[in-house]
Ligand SMILES: NC(=O)C1=CN([C@@H]2O[C@H](COP(=O)(O)OP(=O)(O)OC[C@H]3O[C@@H](n4cnc5c(N)ncnc54)[C@H](O)[C@@H]3O)[C@@H](O)[C@H]2O)[C@@H](O)CC1
């Protein structure tokens with residue numbers, strides 16, 4: 001598991017480490033050295049400008065300046081505010097720097113090959129303006145290689161949001177663990193290449209801090225992926241149902257059904273309205289087809305407990321059609337994956353949806369994009385942090401919430417969350433979301449817990465996109481899954 005620590009949790013990690021006997025200045029020395037090591041990939045002779053702020057982020061900059069100067073680099077250091085404002089470890093680090101300290105405005109950004117951004121890190125607590133904002137704009141225009149210390153200044157560590165203006169770094173060096181703001185947008189774009197340096201903080205502090213957010217990597221969910229038995233049977237792998245829309249909108253459900261079969265379900269049935277039976281029949285092979293007469297028909301189908309997971313929403317249709325179907329699904333004992341029209345069907349009365357989720361024995365996964373999210377959670381949509389949005393929505397609804405985007409975030413009602421950073425931009429194509437819903441459905445049908453299944457699906461979907469490359473269409477994604485699964489186990 002690759003935990004993501006908020007700035008507050010990171011401060012706690014520092015505090016626990018210092019309390020256990022490592023002086024803060026030692027942590028700062030190691031942090032500054034890690035920055036210097038990254039900067040030193042540029043050849044000797046490169047001019048280096050180091051912009052230091054008034055807190056410990058600036059302290060790291062002073063340490064890096066001293067180490068790089070000692071290695072023979074030409075270093076110029078500029079400070080925001082007076083030396084007399086520095087406190088604690090930052091003051092100690094500044095005292096050990098024997099070179100000149102100029103004001104930030106005097107730093108020669110344009111004549112430098114590398115700029116070290118040590119203005120603000122985890123302690124950024126308000127919008128950047130004035131002299132610091134002007135310096136950041138100059139840094140961004142400089143054309144130099146920009147190495148940010150801990151966070152690109154202006155990026156909020158918890159949310160990835162820009163507070164006023166932010167450095168666009170070539171590389172960022174952070175310490176111990178990355179923060180949500182390194183992977184959430186737009187932070188990730190400002191971070192550039194990320195190095196996570198070991199500065200001597202012990203892993204054991206994580207037991208005390210108990211962080212609840214992680215990077216969406218296989219470590220986060222692989223232990224929950226069902227293990228296939230040599231003597232296993234398709235009936236051991238669950239039976240998923242996908243609900244088809246009417247005659248002219250059947251493709252989305254078929255994409256989801258196909259993906260559910262690829263991702264893990266032993267059997268998949270497409271439940272089709274009578275008018276769409278012929279068109280669905282013409283397109284299905286391994287996916288089975290059953291006639292479904294409205295919500296009563298779906299309820300009857302799902303009364304067979306072997307059908308243990310149902311996905312609906314893609315191409316489901318208008319509210320009058322979609323809502324009774326969703327209600328029937330939620331009244332059944334099956335796990336439910338709700339997407340698209342299935343979510344929008346409750347836009348006028350989201351509480352009605354949450355009331356139906358509360359107390360159900362089987363889990364519900366909701367997969368909104370930003371627009372669908374805003375319909376169900378209008379007040380939460382305005383929150384600045386995506387992690388916060390997903391978590392509060394999960395807590396309110398009782399469902400696992402998967403909030404889509406380049407930084408797709410999955411949260412469960414207890415606050416656990418994972419953030420993905422592996423989605424290539426060409427995943428944004430028609431039907432991609434239907435496929436994602438299907439992958440989740442197949443994994444849940446196979447017996448994977450809903451939160452882990454949603455996380456795994458996001459990662460698998462991203463990797464499938466990466467394997468296929470530009471030019472992919474949604475039909476290809478599910479078919480790339482065997483290749484992605486194979487790579488997972490080598
Ligand atoms: N012992 C520790 O706590 C360690 C901290 N480290 C470094 O310390 C950093 C955190 O240090 P701090 O908590 O001092 O925080 P920062 O150095 O990130 O910033 C805090 C300072 O900036 C000011 N400030 C915040 N937002 C501002 C704005 N928009 N405009 C103008 N001034 C603003 C604050 O008033 C305060 O003086 C980390 O990012 C990391 O680089 C590392 O040295 C590792 C060890």
Ligand SMILES: [K+]
Pocket residue numbers: 057117118119120121148149150151152153
């Ligand atoms: K910084």
